[in-house]
Amino acid sequence: MEMIATEWENKAQSRELVIGVLGLGYVGLPLAQAYCRQGFRVIGFDVSQSKVKMLEEGKSFIKHISNDSVKVMRDTGRFEATTDFDRLSEPDALLICVPTPLDAHRDPDLSYVVSATDAISTRLRKGQMVVLESTTYPGTSDEVMKPILEKNSGLKAGIDFAIAYSPEREDPGNPKFETSTIPKVVGADTAAEKRMAVAVYQAIVPQVVPVSDVRTAEAVKLTENIYRAVNIALVNELKSVYSVMGIDVWEVINAAATKPFGFQAFYPGPGLGGHCIPIDPFYLSWKAREYGMTTRFIELSGEINANMPGIVVQTVAEELSGRLEKSIKGSKILLVGLAYKKNVDDMRESPSLTLLEMLESRGANVDYYDPHIPVVPYDHDHPDYEGRKSIEWNTETLKKYDAALIATDHDNVDYDVLLKNIPFVVDTRNATHMISGKLREKIVKA
Numbered sequence: 001m002e003m004i005a006t007e008w009e010n011k012a013q014s015r016e017l018v019i020g021v022l023g024l025g026y027v028g029l030p031l032a033q034a035y036c037r038q039g040f041r042v043i044g045f046d047v048s049q050s051k052v053k054m055l056e057e058g059k060s061f062i063k064h065i066s067n068d069s070v071k072v073m074r075d076t077g078r079f080e081a082t083t084d085f086d087r088l089s090e091p092d093a094l095l096i097c098v099p100t101p102l103d104a105h106r107d108p109d110l111s112y113v114v115s116a117t118d119a120i121s122t123r124l125r126k127g128q129m130v131v132l133e134s135t136t137y138p139g140t141s142d143e144v145m146k147p148i149l150e151k152n153s154g155l156k157a158g159i160d161f162a163i164a165y166s167p168e169r170e171d172p173g174n175p176k177f178e179t180s181t182i183p184k185v186v187g188a189d190t191a192a193e194k195r196m197a198v199a200v201y202q203a204i205v206p207q208v209v210p211v212s213d214v215r216t217a218e219a220v221k222l223t224e225n226i227y228r229a230v231n232i233a234l235v236n237e238l239k240s241v242y243s244v245m246g247i248d249v250w251e252v253i254n255a256a257a258t259k260p261f262g263f264q265a266f267y268p269g270p271g272l273g274g275h276c277i278p279i280d281p282f283y284l285s286w287k288a289r290e291y292g293m294t295t296r297f298i299e300l301s302g303e304i305n306a307n308m309p310g311i312v313v314q315t316v317a318e319e320l321s322g323r324l325e326k327s328i329k330g331s332k333i334l335l336v337g338l339a340y341k342k343n344v345d346d347m348r349e350s351p352s353l354t355l356l357e358m359l360e361s362r363g364a365n366v367d368y369y370d371p372h373i374p375v376v377p378y379d380h381d382h383p384d385y386e387g388r389k390s391i392e393w394n395t396e397t398l399k400k401y402d403a404a405l406i407a408t409d410h411d412n413v414d415y416d417v418l419l420k421n422i423p424f425v426v427d428t429r430n431a432t433h434m435i436s437g438k439l440r441e442k443i444v445k446a
């Protein structure tokens with residue numbers, strides 16, 4: 001393997017390595033772009049015909065990745081997207097970026113990882129490297145993937161082919177960071193495999209952080225996301241406590257954040273959303289049970305975060321009654337923002353969906369406005385699906401509502417116009433902090 005690693009390092013340097021990316025979603029597509037930009041030939045594999053077709057046509061299916069950038073990638077002639085998994089033997093490095101959700105029992109659902117690994121295993125050739133980037137529990141590469149790869153290929157990990165883990169750290173919609181500017185952690189179990197993993201990532205990021213082994217790297221990613229989930233739960237709890245004391249939690253956090261050490265600001269909201277933070281911590285809880293351990297912080301933060309939508313809906317109900325003498329039943333509510341966070345079109349696990357469901361189950365008539373999500377559920381494979389549609393943004397339409405509930409603080413929403421045309425606004429994100437004067441009386445922070 002040492003010899004393979006030396007040749008590999010040279011090929012990484014000269015851009016002769018061919019990169020395969022499995023799963024061309026929020027993580028895989030920018031990763032493919034980063035390699036292509038650095039002069040590598042990249043083959044992107046996805047099970048979605050429609051995504052592959054769009055990429056071939058030079059079109060993006062992700063809001064913050066422009067059509068132009070996809071066209072540039074395609075026009076280099078170094079990028080191909082395919083659903084033909086027989087071509088998995090062509091790339092040298094196979095980087096897996098498939099979903100890792102929870103199943104109906106809120107246990108890890110590794111079916112996508114297993115299916116991608118299966119597909120690789122029957123085409124695996126000597127000298128290839130398989131790297132999982134999807135978030136998962138420590139032990140996945142070693143206990144789940146390695147046996148499949150070895151059994152179906154007859155090859156030996158660490159000798160014939162390499163295995164590594166490198167967690168993805170995308171922050172979609174954050175203009176300050178992109179794949180190629182974020183340091184990357186890599187873990188592999190032998191020195192040669194680590195050299196190969198470092199070489200492949202060094203080509204696209206400013207800093208590679210090698211750790212002892214694959215399990216440690218898997219644990220790094222979970223630790224990062226558990227840290228966020230727990231801290232968000234903490235500020236969500238503080239929000240409820242300070243609110244009854246008449247203290248504005250956002251003002252408290254922003255002032256505390258001026259401390260130059262020992263404090264990192266996290267902000268409250270209507271609950272947790274996205275494909276990562278509400279899900280990933282439970283990958284560790286599940287694995288910990290195998291060792292007879294419980295993860296009380298994770299469970300507690302999950303409970304606090306999951307309670308947030310209920311608290312918000314209760315506030316809406318109380319304000320409708322107090323301000324308008326109306327019951328939530330029959331009221332007209334405008335939900336502002338469906339995406340799980342600002343300025344993205346991703347509504348996976350979005351608390352807005354829970355809010356919508358809760359408000360409707362209490363008899364409210366709910367419409368939504370989200371400039372990034374024109375129709376829900378938005379389905380790239382069925383773009384013509386006639387689902388629930390975002391309202392047209394105009395003063396006449398806004399005037400129809402009894403209240404607005406801001407669940408996502410998108411930048412391109414005119415909160416001033418919203419407040420001028422609606423009796424009151426429940427703001428779960430401090431999106432209206434810029435509003436001044438009399439209009440502030442219409443704002444309820446929740």
Ligand SMILES: NC(=O)c1ccc[n+]([C@@H]2O[C@H](COP(=O)([O-])OP(=O)(O)OC[C@H]3O[C@@H](n4cnc5c(N)ncnc54)[C@H](O)[C@@H]3O)[C@@H](O)[C@H]2O)c1
Binds near residue numbers: 112134
């Ligand atoms: N979205 C983020 O911000 C983010 C950040 C860090 C880590 N992650 C992690 O990265 C992983 C991928 O997340 P994502 O947001 O990119 O998901 P995604 O749903 O946007 O993309 C996954 C892609 O994989 C494809 N796919 C499914 N099964 C496949 C298979 N067997 N072979 C090839 N392609 C297949 C899907 O069609 C889809 O295009 C997850 O583990 C997630 O937790 C995501």
